[in-house]
Amino acid sequence: MFASTALLKSLENEGVKDIFGYPGAAINPFFAVLAGSSINFTLVRAEASAGFAANGYARVSGRVGVRGTNTVGGRSTNTVGVCAATSGAGALGLLPAIACAYADSIPIVAITGQVKTAEVGSDAFQEADIIGAAEPFVKYSYLVKNPNDIPRIVREAFYLAAAGRQGPVLIDIPVDVQEAECDFYYPESVNLRSYNPTREGNVFQIKKAADAIIASKRPLIIAGGGVHSSNAVSLLREFAASMNIPVVSTMMGLGSISGKSTLNLGMIGIHGNSRANNALFEADTLIFIGARAGERSIPTPEKLSGKEIIHVDIDPAEIGKNIIPTIPIVSDCTDFFVKLSARLPERLFETPWATAQEKTSQETLYETSHETPQETPLERYFNVLSEFIAPDTIIVADVGNNQIAASKIRLTDGRFLTSGGMGSMGYALGALIGVLTANREQNSICITGDGGFQMSLAELATIKTYSLPAKIIIVNDSSLGMVKDTAVNMGITSIAGGFATDLSLGNPDFTALAKSYGIKAETVKDFNTDSLKRLLESKSAYLLNVVI
Amino acid sequence: MKRIYSVLVENRSGVLSRIAGLFSRRGFNIESLAVGVTETDDLSRMTIVTDDETDSPERTFEQIRKQLSKMIDTVRVKALSPIECISRELVLMKLRGDAERIAAVCEKTGARVIEETAETITIEIIAADVNVIIKAFEEFEIVETVRTGVISLQKGSSTLM
Numbered sequence A: 001m002f003a004s005t006a007l008l009k010s011l012e013n014e015g016v017k018d019i020f021g022y023p024g025a026a027i028n029p030f031f032a033v034l035a036g037s038s039i040n041f042t043l044v045r046a047e048a049s050a051g052f053a054a055n056g057y058a059r060v061s062g063r064v065g066v067r068g069t070n071t072v073g074g075r076s077t078n079t080v081g082v083c084a085a086t087s088g089a090g091a092l093g094l095l096p097a098i099a100c101a102y103a104d105s106i107p108i109v110a111i112t113g114q115v116k117t118a119e120v121g122s123d124a125f126q127e128a129d130i131i132g133a134a135e136p137f138v139k140y141s142y143l144v145k146n147p148n149d150i151p152r153i154v155r156e157a158f159y160l161a162a163a164g165r166q167g168p169v170l171i172d173i174p175v176d177v178q179e180a181e182c183d184f185y186y187p188e189s190v191n192l193r194s195y196n197p198t199r200e201g202n203v204f205q206i207k208k209a210a211d212a213i214i215a216s217k218r219p220l221i222i223a224g225g226g227v228h229s230s231n232a233v234s235l236l237r238e239f240a241a242s243m244n245i246p247v248v249s250t251m252m253g254l255g256s257i258s259g260k261s262t263l264n265l266g267m268i269g270i271h272g273n274s275r276a277n278n279a280l281f282e283a284d285t286l287i288f289i290g291a292r293a294g295e296r297s298i299p300t301p302e303k304l305s306g307k308e309i310i311h312v313d314i315d316p317a318e319i320g321k322n323i324i325p326t327i328p329i330v331s332d333c334t335d336f337f338v339k340l341s342a343r344l345p346e347r348l349f350e351t352p353w354a355t356a357q358e359k360t361s362q363e364t365l366y367e368t369s370h371e372t373p374q375e376t377p378l379e380r381y382f383n384v385l386s387e388f389i390a391p392d393t394i395i396v397a398d399v400g401n402n403q404i405a406a407s408k409i410r411l412t413d414g415r416f417l418t419s420g421g422m423g424s425m426g427y428a429l430g431a432l433i434g435v436l437t438a439n440r441e442q443n444s445i446c447i448t449g450d451g452g453f454q455m456s457l458a459e460l461a462t463i464k465t466y467s468l469p470a471k472i473i474i475v476n477d478s479s480l481g482m483v484k485d486t487a488v489n490m491g492i493t494s495i496a497g498g499f500a501t502d503l504s505l506g507n508p509d510f511t512a513l514a515k516s517y518g519i520k521a522e523t524v525k526d527f528n529t530d531s532l533k534r535l536l537e538s539k540s541a542y543l544l545n546v547v548i
Numbered sequence B: 001m002k003r004i005y006s007v008l009v010e011n012r013s014g015v016l017s018r019i020a021g022l023f024s025r026r027g028f029n030i031e032s033l034a035v036g037v038t039e040t041d042d043l044s045r046m047t048i049v050t051d052d053e054t055d056s057p058e059r060t061f062e063q064i065r066k067q068l069s070k071m072i073d074t075v076r077v078k079a080l081s082p083i084e085c086i087s088r089e090l091v092l093m094k095l096r097g098d099a100e101r102i103a104a105v106c107e108k109t110g111a112r113v114i115e116e117t118a119e120t121i122t123i124e125i126i127a128a129d130v131n132v133i134i135k136a137f138e139e140f141e142i143v144e145t146v147r148t149g150v151i152s153l154q155k156g157s158s159t160l161m
Helices: A003-013 A025-035 A047-059 A089-104 A130-137 A147-162 A175-179 A203-215 A233-243 A274-282 A333-342 A377-388 A401-406 A427-438 A450-456 A459-465 A481-489 A510-516 A530-537 B015-025 B057-070 B099-109 B130-136
Strands: A018-022 A040-043 A070-072 A075-077 A081-085 A108-114 A140-143 A168-174 A219-223 A247-249 A264-267 A285-289 A308-313 A327-330 A394-397 A415-417 A444-449 A471-476 A520-524 A542-547 B002-010 B032-037 B043-051 B074-080 B085-096 B112-116 B121-127 B141-147 B151-154
Touching: A003 A025, A003 A147, A003 A175, A018 A047, A018 A427, A025 A040, A025 A081, A025 A108, A025 A168, A025 A175, A040 A427, A040 A459, A047 A081, A047 A089, A047 A108, A047 A415, A047 A427, A081 A089, A089 A108, A089 A130, A089 A168, A108 A130, A108 A147, A108 A175, A130 A140, A130 A168, A130 B015, A140 A147, A147 A168, A168 A175, A203 A285, A203 A308, A203 A327, A203 A333, A219 A233, A219 A274, A233 A333, A247 A274, A264 A274, A377 A401, A377 A530, A394 A401, A394 A427, A401 A444, A401 A471, A401 A481, A415 A427, A427 A444, A427 A450, A427 A459, A444 A450, A450 A471, A471 A530, A510 A520, A510 A542, A520 A530, A530 A542, B002 B015, B002 B057, B002 B151, B015 B032, B015 B043, B015 B057, B043 B057, B057 B074, B074 B151, B085 B130, B099 B112, B099 B121, B099 B130, B121 B130
Parallel strands: A018 A040, A018 A081, A081 A108, A108 A168, A140 A168, A219 A247, A219 A285, A247 A264, A285 A308, A308 A327, A394 A415, A394 A444, A444 A471, A471 A542, A520 A542
Antiparallel strands: A070 A075, B002 B043, B002 B074, B032 B043, B085 B121, B085 B141, B085 B151, B112 B121
16 A cells, blocks of 8 residues: 555544645645545645644534544544645744644644655755754654554554644655555554553542632632633533632633623633633632633732632643642543532532622732723624624634734634634634634634734635635734734834834735635724624625724 | 753654753753663663752752653653762763873772873763862863763662653
8 A cells, every 4th residue: 555545544544534735746645645535625825724724623623513523432522633734845834833733732733745765854855854843832743754654653643632731743754655655554542651641630639629619718710721622611611600600711711601601700811801800819719720821811920829729730731830729630621520520519609709790809910901991992893793693603813902802702602713822823714714614504703903814815715715604804903903002011102113114014905805806895994783794694705804 | 959850761763852852942951961772672761960040949840840741752750859869970081191190180089091192191980970070180181071961870779660
């Protein structure tokens, strides 16, 4: 068997239904066999978008109607997103997306072509040491030297991407290895003696956590992205509701509790709301679940000292890194909720000590930069959008002020997908392609800025080619709004003087541009909310250029 | 304060660069790193010495241990303080100076002359802390120095596996 056929068969064995990518000479043998296979290939217009699409695809796994969702033991497992590119510049084009998946712990496998084995190290045409370049941003990587290793490597790569703390795995295959003859035997199991992640929390530690929660008067759950990775959303909701414990989220954790729940106090952090941040300050017991408490969420961890801090994370290295917990628990979120619930009474508090409606204190941990006393027209516009969207709507947000505004949209059973850790501009449009490839019927909206949109607008062609019903809102302030804001906050008041450019982008006519791709579009200058209805009701791709 | 990490890793290409990269990108200080195969062909063993002069080195030491453990190629990690270990480092030094005097210093410090030529004398030093002994030879002209880095085993019958 050809090694590229072995690669394809291995991917089929892993249940792969879709691959996003961009071809090139060094990965041609694989693309040749991919063409006639059961796997659907999406040709993006830039490699990074393939990685972002794989990211969006992986993150919606487990939802109803999603292609490639696997079920193991009655529980849906996370689908690994797959992207592929050629050697050199092609592989390097995937790097921003690999780093993005690493920062947000999203399971993807990136497959790259490499120059011929004999040419490795000779600075051949389109040769890049992608293994070396990607090393800081991958969970693991493989340079395939022996074609017989392909099935084992693919098996391990998919296991590593989805097990424990999820993340990207890279497989780099020299073109001659892809063309070589090999044996095919797909391994049943993975045998990695050096990798045994802890899934189940220590019983003694969970008992300590239960005792602390019972003894507390004002416990607060801080839900992070791990709640989604662990498919623990419904468990968290049941737990919070039956115990009457309020919940705040990090940006990655948005959607873990319904925006309609009175227990949902909102998002913490420098871009969060004061209700949520005040709650951190007022609570006596903090239960961090699948949240790494990074500096954007908890900029002043020292102010939390004296509180009981329970920190649950699947990655031991996250515990004690940013905050020092009093009760550290290495565990999968799902396992934690199951074991913790068993140790608590059916109902802990008759009423929650804090709800979304009431303000209890003016004290706050820090100033939130994005709260204005009065609702801005954009906030009002998005508030209306919150009312209009279907309960399962997935918001795919880019990076910048558009992202912060979008984070205020009230989700019920939807998700908020964004590049939380790396802040990769151009993420949203690529990720939306992944979401819609996983399920064309998925209610979803890409919210991006004029900056991030221009980094990714070539993907309008992908959307058109595959007739994806992509709903896109550009929050268009004709500039790099957040860069401007941070400059002002840093005391660089004269943007023109402090920067090489005035940060206005000289935008094209986005409506005309979309139309040139054959995509329906309109420019909204007055926040007219009828435009939102037209966007949501459109059966095909639709772009709203909202000038603010 | 010093901490010694004994790390058992899969004997594969790229592992050393992964471990070295981890230290550099997370801003951990490596004082020395020694690596070689073990009694089992597919395992290599590293001894990594770190030094942290800050007031609270424990948090850094714990992060280093956790980050090392997290690496997929890492089979086992143990962090030990120098007093819990039997440690050795080998130094080769090429010296210029009076041969009799060099021999006398060797006698006093436990160093050994390996090679004598008309122009230079090469010595070896094997010790837990070679720095003191190196100092003793500073009265001569030191032409070249090479050090292996510290290797350590835990005292007593405890092992890494």
